[in-house]
Amino acid sequence: MYQFEYHxxxxxxxxxALLARCENPKILAGGMTLLATMKQRLAAPSDLIxxxxxxxxxxxxxxxxxxxIGAMTPHHDVATSRDVAGAIPALAFLAGRxxxxxxxxxxxxxxxxxxxxxxxxxxxxxxxLGATIVTNVREIxxxxxxxxxxxxxxxENEIITRIIFPIPQRAAYQKFPNPASRYAMVxxxxxxxxxxxxxxxxxxxxxxxxxxxxxxxxxxxFTSAALEGIAAPAEEMxxxxxxSSEYRAALIGVMAKRAVAAMLA
Numbered sequence: 001m002y003q004f005e006y007h008x009x010x011x012x013x014x015x016x017a018l019l020a021r022c023e024n025p026k027i028l029a030g031g032m033t034l035l036a037t038m039k040q041r042l043a044a045p046s047d048l049i050x051x052x053x054x055x056x057x058x059x060x061x062x063x064x065x066x067x068x069i070g071a072m073t074p075h076h077d078v079a080t081s082r083d084v085a086g087a088i089p090a091l092a093f094l095a096g097r098x099x100x101x102x103x104x105x106x107x108x109x110x111x112x113x114x115x116x117x118x119x120x121x122x123x124x125x126x127x128x129l130g131a132t133i134v135t136n137v138r139e140i141x142x143x144x145x146x147x148x149x150x151x152x153x154x155x156e157n158e159i160i161t162r163i164i165f166p167i168p169q170r171a172a173y174q175k176f177p178n179p180a181s182r183y184a185m186v187x188x189x190x191x192x193x194x195x196x197x198x199x200x201x202x203x204x205x206x207x208x209x210x211x212x213x214x215x216x217x218x219x220x221x222f223t224s225a226a227l228e229g230i231a232a233p234a235e236e237m238x239x240x241x242x243x244s245s246e247y248r249a250a251l252i253g254v255m256a257k258r259a260v261a262a263m264l265a
Contacts, residue, residue, distance in 0.1 A: 001038050001039050002038070002041060003047055004046060004047060004048055005022075005047045006048050007049045007050065008050045009053065009054065010054070011054065012136050012159060015027070015046060015049055015054065015159060018047065018049050020157065022046055022047040022049075024046040025045060026048055026049070027050055027051060027112050028049060028050045028051065029108040029111030029114065030103075030108040030111045030112075032106060032107040032111065033111070033115050034111075040210065054072070055072070056161075057110075057161060057162070058072045058073045058077075060077065060078065060081050062083040062086070063085075065095045066166055067091065067161050067165045068164045068165075068166070069084075069087055069109055069162060070110075070161070071109060071110025071111075071161050071163065073110075073255070074105055075095045075099075075103070075108070075109065075112075076101075076104040076105045079096035079104060080092075089171075090125070090173045090189065091125055093123075093172075093173055094122070094187075094189070095105055095109075097175065097177070098112075098121050099182045099183075103182075104164070109122055109163060110163070113126060113133065113145075114154065116146060116148075116207065116208075116242075118149050118150075118206055119178075119183040119184050119185070119202065121173075121175065121184055122186070123202050123208035124189040124200040124201065124208055125173065125200075125209075126145070126200075127143070127198070127200035127208050127209075128171070128198045128210075129142075129168060129189075129191055129198070130193075130198065131164060131165045132163070133190075134161050134164060135154070135159055136161055137158055138158075140153050146207055146208050148206055148207040168194075169192050169194070170191075170192050171190065171193075172189075173188070173190075174187070174255040174256075174259040174262065175202075175203065175255060176203075176210070176254075178242055179235060183245055184202050185201065185203050185204075185242060185251065186202075186248050186252055186257065187203050188200070188201050188202075188211075188252060189201075189259070190218070190260055192222065197218040199211040199212075199218070201232070201252055203248070204238060204251070205233065205236060205237055205238060206225075206238065210257050211230070211252065214227055214256055217230060223260065223264070224257040226260075227256055231250070231253060232249045232252045233247075
């Protein structure tokens with residue numbers, strides 16, 4: 001790990017000032033990805049700006065239409081929230097299966113989607129539910145936010161403050177986890193709501209994406225059988241030591257059918 005300066009500001013204004021002043025700053029939320037890459041010397045920020053003392057960036061609120069979650073809210077809090085479980089059970093289910101207990105207690109929802117790791121779980125929930133990502137300067141629809149591997153619509157010095165999830169009629173998430181890290185080798189989030197059916201896939205490709213062919217099929221016939229014969233193009237999927245691109249493409253169909261079956265059950 002290279003040398004860096006550590007900052008613990010008390011307000012977003014302080015954070016903004018530090019971002020403008022420092023040479024190569026990085027924001028620290030949970031640090032589950034950033035600290036690991038720094039230890040491997042794959043990242044070398046001049047300054048780390050820790051957000052944990054910023055008031056108003058944690059917590060969960062639920063109304064008749066939405067679930068709003070502060071960006072610094074740990075995965076554990078989402079997983080164990082009765083409010084989340086009552087409004088969007090699939091979101092609580094997803095959060096409870098991220099990593100291990102250490103990751104769930106330290107990792108944050110804002111850090112997860114800011115990094116946009118292609119194997120992260122939350123991006124699929126954001127995209128499938130049609131979430132809104134709120135920053136210190138604007139609101140961004142999930143459809144416009146995720147751009148590709150480790151790439152988002154966030155501009156320089158822009159900070160995620162909360163995420164707003166519309167409450168659907170029903171939803172389910174199923175994933176095939178890496179047995180060691182518990183990252184999603186393939187995760188599929190299926191939603192049926194006022195805006196129709198949405199199916200979002202994480203872990204399989206270079207970034208989270210929607211399976212529009214599955215959405216169209218389920219809109220006509222919301223059963224697992226409706227997904228027969230619908231496959232993602234294997235040549236566009238990731239391939240590594242854990243799974244071939246063909247295997248990941250096949251898993252998308254399996255996880256999607258399981259999610260639909262869970263919704264119908």
